[in-house]
Amino acid sequence: MSANIVTLPRMLDGLPGKAQNTIYSALDNLRVMTSVGNAKVAATMAPSVFRGLILGVARDGDAVQMPAQHSTHFSLTYGGEFPEMYELYRRAVANQWDGDRDLDWSTDVDPENPERPVMPLDYPPFEGLAAKGIKLTPKEKLRFANDIASWTLSQFMHGEQGALYAAAQVTESVQWMDAKFYGATQVMDEGRHLEVFLRYLDTKLQKTYVCNDNLFVILDDLLTDSRWDVKFLGMQIMVEGLALGAFGTMYNFTREPLLKQLLKYVIQDEARHVHYGVLALREHIGKELSPAEIREREDWAYEVALLMRNRFLSHELYYEWFEGRMSLKDWDEVILNAPSMAAFRHLMFLRLIPNLEYIGLMSDRIKAHYDKAGLTSFLGGKNATELSGEDLIRDIAAYKAPTPH
Amino acid sequence: MFGRHPRRIILPRGSGPAARWKQRPSQTPRRVRVEKIVSEAQDAITLVLVPDDDRPLAFRAGQYLTHIFEIDGRDERRIYSLSSAEGGALACTIRVLPEGRASQFIARQLREGDVYRVLGPGGDFTLDPAHQGSLVLLGAGSGMTPVISLVETALASDPQRSVRVVDVQHDEAHALFHARLRALAQNHPGLSWDSVVTAVEGRPDAVRLAHLLRPAADAQVYLCGPQALMDAAEAGLKEAGFDLQHIRRERFVAAPQHRPRPTQPVPIVFKRSAHSVEQQPGESLLDAGLRAGLKLEFSCTVGGCGHCKVRVLDGEVLLEEPNCLLPEERAAGYTLACSACATTPVTVDA
Ligand SMILES: Cc1cc2nc3c(=O)[nH]c(=O)nc-3n(C[C@H](O)[C@H](O)[C@H](O)COP(=O)(O)OP(=O)(O)OC[C@H]3O[C@@H](n4cnc5c(N)ncnc54)[C@H](O)[C@@H]3O)c2cc1C
Ligand code: FES
Ligand SMILES: [Fe+2]
Ligand SMILES: [Fe+2]
Secondary structure (H helix, E strand, O other), X not given: OHHHHHHHHHHHHOOOHHHHHHHHHHXXXXXXXXXXXXXXXHHHHHHHHHHHHHOOHHHOOOOOOOOOOOOOOOOOOOOOOOHHHHHHHHHHHHOOOOOXXXXXXOOOOOOOOOOOOOOOOOOOOHHHHHHOOOOOOHHHHHHHHHHHHHHHHHHHHHHHHHHHHHXXXXXXXXXXXXXXXXXXXXXXXXXXXXXXXXXXXXXXXXXXXXXXXXXXXHHHHHHHOOOHHHHHHHHHHHHHHHHHHHHHHHHHHOOOHHHHHHHHHHHHHHXXXXXXXXXXXXXXXXXXXOHHHHHHHHHHHHHHHHHHHHOOOOHHHHHHHOEOOEOHHHHHHHHHOOHHHXXXXXXXXXXXXXXXXXXXOOOHHHHHHHHHOOOHHHOOOOOHHHOOHHHHHHXXXXXXXXXXX | OOOEOOOOOEOOOOOOHHHHHOOOOOXXXXXXXXXXXEEEEOOEEEEEEEEOOOOOOOOOOOOEEEEEEEEOOEEEEEXXXXXXXXXEOEEEEEEOOOOOHHHHHHHXXXXXXXXXXXXXXXXXXXXXXXXXXXXEEEEEHHHHHHHHHHHHHHHHHOOOOOEEEEEEEOOHHHOOOHHHHXXXXXXXXXXXXXXXXXXXXXXXXXXXXXXXXXXXXXXXXEEEOOHHHHHHXXXXXXXXXXXXXXXXXXXXXXXXXXXXXOOOOEEEEEOOOOEEEEEOOOOOHHHHHHHOOOOOOOOOOOOOOOOOEEEEEEOOEEEOOOOOOOHHHHHOOEEEOOOEEEOOOEEEOO
16 A cells, blocks of 8 residues: 555646546545554445445435344343433423424524624634635635534434434344333434434425535445444444534524524433433443453444544545535645534534543543544543433533634 | 536535425525536527536526526526436537527527526426336426436436336427437337427327336326316326326426516514515515515426415405416415515515
């Protein structure tokens, strides 16, 4: 590989832009696979990477079939008490909100209203784009900011669809009865999240983007994995952590009151979901798994964390706006260095790292990897069992994204 | 035929899905550029369009755009279905009518590079993602336009699917998309195709249509053509014991002729929304209601789809003709908000 990387820029130089992009994305996809250190992890992810990145199955047709191999744990004796989980279940039942009644859908959302923008102009990386020679007119800037909002909310919606199915699968597989009670409420929660994002996109922004290939890889991987704890880890810790980072960033930036309220409700539910995830996994990892199995989970979580940090680069927006005007490689660079991405990464890892630590997936061995990735500053932070929904909202609101000026 | 966009970016959602929340896409038109004008057959033209801002305009197979042409200083709206497969370029195919105001304008004056406005996409003459069974489609005249889009789209996602097309044309010279159908048939053994030439064999009757279509029990049937022909097909299928619930129709009614509208404001009461609105000169009931922020149903805005149907409870309205309202709907007091205006103070059930 290393020889290729050295000669790659020179090789690409002589080619037309489209061909450069094709080669760049192919190698980039390959890099996802070759960067996975644990061969076993790579092997379990390969089919999803192939379907998502190489075949691009999420970009065509109306649906994808994802065969799942997990088994349903049917209790005959109704044992398996887990008081903390029962408590969470009661709280979830008591705090159900109604996506139709409790949100003011009569709010007039005008994405171009400078008083209440869905995505204010300090979010998009205009400076980074300008450095690459892309100058947008004020009108284009507004439109681009709105497209970022639609893109982001579309990905939230796709993620919620995945969460809905994962929550259902996990409810089948989990062994504690109290966890099954709780799981039922999460299924309802995720259904409602899907409903409100879909409704917002369909009726307010009126523009929905396809599921991002990399998000699709993660969802496909964990929905088809047969091991319930991997689904659990993937959904309740990793994807929920990602979602909290992303919802929180959007919550902080948006000035549109309906969206703000909607996100607040969703974030409070997600806080409960992560709480449930860490309770179950700490118990399972601590008591049921062998050291080798723990090592594999650690590696898997690390891979997914990096995938989430490095690869949600909104390529759909690139193809819509800038194909032919700049290279895909330059676009990736602009997005990775955008201040709003820094905010997103901060909020995501702020929650994720302490949770991984709490459930027992932060051995010294893997810590060294996280350290290299610059993520250990979050160690020792509060984990999900110590944080309520209100705490989360407060922390999110308190985090001020670094502004480019 | 016009090449697929290499990558789907925007999900085609059409106007249907949001209906459950009583909200339809906004009425903001988009500008499109005529990239190519293709002679499709005798008296038929295909316009290949690109959004003027070069950003995708996603549609579902079988949907239409409402085209707004400025002809002799006034806006003329016409609905034309998309004839390209889902994910492909925007292409609409237009039959040029001898006295047709818009179609003659398209044939004689529209040029490549011209820019005009469209609304939509709209319409629910679309594939049902939950239905995996066979498809049977009848297209007569320009009714082949959405049919070819549906067929190409269905076969692209499932090349083995059983699809039957019956195409009714006046004569071979006027027939649409035969080359595309032939090419499809070569690569898709599941596609069968019959062509009826009315200049030779006359209009097919109910029995003949039922025989030509012969849908399997699991089939979804699509009919698009003149009212009389669709009625005959439906009668024939009913007689043959086919479940009419599995039939979808699209009617190409002619657009209404402009009629002089009141020159003074007229008050309208929207009873269910508990709103009073002053209809301004030139406005339709729909224009007035939307301006006041009411959530009124609509899609085509040209009297062709029936989505904007409302009942007049009191007062007089002027409804432009022709339009898609059925005689029994008229008798029950319905009008089309997009094509009607109040001539006296009115109360409507909306
Ligand atoms: C859902 C839908 C989809 C459609 N899709 C297509 C398509 O894909 N391709 C296509 O070619 N067309 C389509 N149409 C029809 C199209 O919208 C126009 O109606 C058609 O092109 C005629 O427009 P025009 O301006 O050329 O003719 P117009 O000037 O509107 O006249 C239309 C015809 O009606 C006659 N006419 C005029 N006045 C009256 C009257 N008062 N009463 C009755 N008849 C009258 C005219 O002589 C003429 O023959 C569709 C219509 C609908 C509703
Ligand atoms: S909106 Fe289609 S008939 Fe009025
Ligand atoms: Fe959720
Ligand atoms: Fe969740």
